[in-house]
Amino acid sequence: MKTRIQNSESRSQNSGYTAHIPPQIPPPRRGRAREGVKVFAFCYLFCILILLMVGVAYSQGLVVMAKKVSGELPLDPAHGLWKGPATLEIPLAPQVMAKPRTYESPIKNLRVRALHNSTEIAFLVEWDDQTEDSSLDLNKFSDAVALEFPSASAAAKPHFAMGDRENTVNIWTWKATWQTASDSEKMYASVDDFVGGVLADNPISKPRKSPIENIIAQGFGSATDMEKSEIQNIAGNSKWESKKWSVVFRRALTSPDKFDVSFKEGGVTPIAFAVWNGSDGDRGGRKVVSTWYYVGLETEEKKTIYIYPVIAFIVSAGLVAGLIFLIRKRRGA
Amino acid sequence: MAKNRVKNWQIQRDMPYPYEDVRPAKQFAAIFDINKCIACQTCTMACKHTWTTGKGQEYMFWNNVETKPYGFYPLAWDVKMLELLGPQKWEGKVYKGKTIFEAAPKGQVAQGYIPEERDWAHPNIGEDEPYGAIDKGDYITSPHKVWHFYLPRICNHCTYPACLGACPRKAIYKREEDGIVLVDQNRCRGYRECVRACPYKKVLFNNTTRIAEKCIACYPLIEQGQQTQCVTTCIGRIRLNGWIHTPDKADPSNPLDYLVHIKKVALPLYPQFGLEPNIYYIPPIHISAPYTKQMFGPGVEQAVSAYRNAHNDEALLGVLTLFGSTEFWVSKFKISKDTATGYDDKGKELVKVPMREPIFIRPFFDEKLQVYRHNIT
Numbered sequence: 238m239k240t241r242i243q244n245s246e247s248r249s250q251n252s253g254y255t256a257h258i259p260p261q262i263p264p265p266r267r268g269r270a271r272e273g274v275k276v277f278a279f280c281y282l283f284c285i286l287i288l289l290m291v292g293v294a295y296s297q298g299l300v301v302m303a304k305k306v307s308g309e310l311p312l313d314p315a316h317g318l319w320k321g322p323a324t325l326e327i328p329l330a331p332q333v334m335a336k337p338r339t340y341e342s343p344i345k346n347l348r349v350r351a352l353h354n355s356t357e358i359a360f361l362v363e364w365d366d367q368t369e370d371s372s373l374d375l376n377k378f379s380d381a382v383a384l385e386f387p388s389a390s391a392a393a394k395p396h397f398a399m400g401d402r403e404n405t406v407n408i409w410t411w412k413a414t415w416q417t418a419s420d421s422e423k424m425y426a427s428v429d430d431f432v433g434g435v436l437a438d439n440p441i442s443k444p445r446k447s448p449i450e451n452i453i454a455q456g457f458g459s460a461t462d463m464e465k466s467e468i469q470n471i472a473g474n475s476k477w478e479s480k481k482w483s484v485v486f487r488r489a490l491t492s493p494d495k496f497d498v499s500f501k502e503g504g505v506t507p508i509a510f511a512v513w514n515g516s517d518g519d520r521g522g523r524k525v526v527s528t529w530y531y532v533g534l535e536t537e538e539k540k541t542i543y544i545y546p547v548i549a550f551i552v553s554a555g556l557v558a559g560l561i562f563l564i565r566k567r568r569g570a
Numbered sequence: 571m572a573k574n575r576v577k578n579w580q581i582q583r584d585m586p587y588p589y590e591d592v593r594p595a596k597q598f599a600a601i602f603d604i605n606k607c608i609a610c611q612t613c614t615m616a617c618k619h620t621w622t623t624g625k626g627q628e629y630m631f632w633n634n635v636e637t638k639p640y641g642f643y644p645l646a647w648d649v650k651m652l653e654l655l656g657p658q659k660w661e662g663k664v665y666k667g668k669t670i671f672e673a674a675p676k677g678q679v680a681q682g683y684i685p686e687e688r689d690w691a692h693p694n695i696g697e698d699e700p701y702g703a704i705d706k707g708d709y710i711t712s713p714h715k716v717w718h719f720y721l722p723r724i725c726n727h728c729t730y731p732a733c734l735g736a737c738p739r740k741a742i743y744k745r746e747e748d749g750i751v752l753v754d755q756n757r758c759r760g761y762r763e764c765v766r767a768c769p770y771k772k773v774l775f776n777n778t779t780r781i782a783e784k785c786i787a788c789y790p791l792i793e794q795g796q797q798t799q800c801v802t803t804c805i806g807r808i809r810l811n812g813w814i815h816t817p818d819k820a821d822p823s824n825p826l827d828y829l830v831h832i833k834k835v836a837l838p839l840y841p842q843f844g845l846e847p848n849i850y851y852i853p854p855i856h857i858s859a860p861y862t863k864q865m866f867g868p869g870v871e872q873a874v875s876a877y878r879n880a881h882n883d884e885a886l887l888g889v890l891t892l893f894g895s896t897e898f899w900v901s902k903f904k905i906s907k908d909t910a911t912g913y914d915d916k917g918k919e920l921v922k923v924p925m926r927e928p929i930f931i932r933p934f935f936d937e938k939l940q941v942y943r944h945n946i947t
Contacts, residue, residue, distance in 0.1 A: 335738070414780075431624045433776070439757075521761035
């Protein structure tokens with residue numbers, strides 16, 4: 238290392254960028270000490286930087302950290318509490334595994350943040366969308382977003398695409414049209430007894446209480462609404478503003494149903510995403526998807542664990558800086 | 571998805587389909603005699619009042635009658651499908667062009683499109699608009715120089731339904747007992763892949779229930795041995811329900827098999843789509859052949875000549891008189907002594923129809939009443 242530094246210094250001296258280098262040549266002994274400190278400081282900072290980069294890359298790339306807060310979790314996407322947690326950007330790709338396939342989509346990624354208060358967890362999902370597709374028509378489709386988790390019953394990590402036969406997934410789907418329907422008091426007046434879908438007890442056809450549907454699935458085409466389990470308890474809210482959707486999902490950490498996902502403070506749970514762009518005709522399998530990521534729930538203890546390295550870093554960095562300053566000062570005197 | 575190949579007798583070749591070649595025990599079918607249809611829309615209203623009076627069904631006509639060539643419901647449905655399909659070449663009775671499954675875009679099950687809301691808004695658009703122009707000195711010839719005809723349409727309850735093949739949730743099924751194609755109203759999630767894939771545009775989206783609906787072939791009636799509402803209410807008696815078999819299993823005593831397979835007087839609608847539709851049409855006999863050939867396939871000329879000869883053909887005439895003669899399901903028929911008799915599944919006699927009505931000629935001047943008659947027959 239020493240030689241390399243010296244070499245680089247001599248190179249820089251020859252390169253013409255030498256104006257800032259002090260004109261006096263330091264005495265050999267002192268100079269060696271100064272070199273040593275410089276090398277140490279450089280190596281130290283370099284290592285810290287690498288570690289930080291790896292850490293940031295790891296956490297930003299794969300884990301959504303749910304920040305622990307006290308009090309009620311906000312349903313409002315514009316609530317100040319959402320400024321707290323770190324944002325994870327998730328790249329999304331068109332679904333090409335099962336027919337009907339999608340090959341192109343203007344939706345390339347989404348941003349997700351999470352909060353929890355030891356009893357509930359909330360996610361804020363945001364993505365850029367040029368159009369607000371929130372009204373249903375014969376040939377119009379809804380914007381939508383879904384969060385996918387392994388069911389509590391899953392023995393292994395399910396296939397990220399709608400789960401698999403052995404391992405069920407739990408999917409929370411928000412639809413813009415359902416937001417519209419659940420916001421309006423009366424979806425339709427029941428003047429006619431003959432409303433096929435309602436008579437057939439189809440959850441899609443009934444008046445919506447929530448913009449979010451709780452689904453379980455074991456592969457493509459198997460999505461099943463859990464409405465009948467009576468614990469369709471995911472609250473949601475959304476806002477489309479400045480060509481951007483912001484959607485909040487909120488649910489209790491645990492659920493008594495084995496097909497629902499259950500979260501644990503301090504634990505890590507797989508999470509995957511899907512987005513539908515209504516104006517592109519996205520629905521069902523026509524969507525953009527992500528593979529598995531993770532959601533981690535901060536704990537009190539863990540918070541201090543995260544803080545220690547930071548404190549240590551600041552303290553040691555300060556020590557080193559002080560050392561350099563001292564040496565320089567001594568040299569300058 | 572596995573590349574299954576199925577046999578489609580209407581195009582006389584194999585073709586790809588998402589599922590295996592399994593035919594139901596019986597297949598619901600009907601024959602509509604276009605030559606007798608006057609577009610009175612009684613069938614349309616009978617169906618409307620029976621099945622589509624609910625919210626979200628306002629625009630729906632599971633049964634409709636459109637004027638051809640300029641009438642459509644939804645707008646331009648067949649013109650659009652034919653254009654999407656590309657050239658449709660027949661070599662004899664073998665279809666050499668692409669079916670909608672063969673013409674499917676990458677990553678899709680079938681070729682298709684979703685009509686826009688306004689496409690459904692004018693169900694009787696183009697009514698009575700004829701094709702062609704009348705020149706000075708023209709007189710009526712056959713086939714007609716200026717023509718139009720009425721095309722009554724319901725779901726074809728296809729042998730290879732595109733709606734069923736395209737549904738990613740398997741929410742559409744074909745009943746084993748009668749081949750009726752139904753949308754499971756509990757399982758459907760309203761993706762409208764069926765609306766897109768059905769080339770006849772006979773699966774419709776209900777915006778209130780947010781799921782798809784379609785003609786159910788009045789299965790509650792069929793289960794009781796009766797014909798459908800649109801068939802029994804037809805004042806022109808142009809329709810007949812029945813079971814249809816494949817040509818190799820054709821039963822000469824079954825009225826539908828007889829008309830479709832033996833006399834070859836009734837033809838499928840747009841067989842080139844490749845769905846093996848089960849509503850058969852007796853093509854209009856006064857209309858320019860290229861248009862009807864495009865619509866009903868290469869059997870048109872044979873069908874027209876057989877139909878024109880019906881007055882000399884006792885059996886053919888007999889079966890045609892059974893149209894609209896009973897509300898019950900005619901499985902077999904017999905012709906004897908100028909009478910056509912229809913029987914049900916168990917061989918029980920349902921109806922006896924004289925093939926020729928007796929003619930009485932009365933004198934032009936009635937001596938008793940001291941009046942002249944305008945109508946003497």
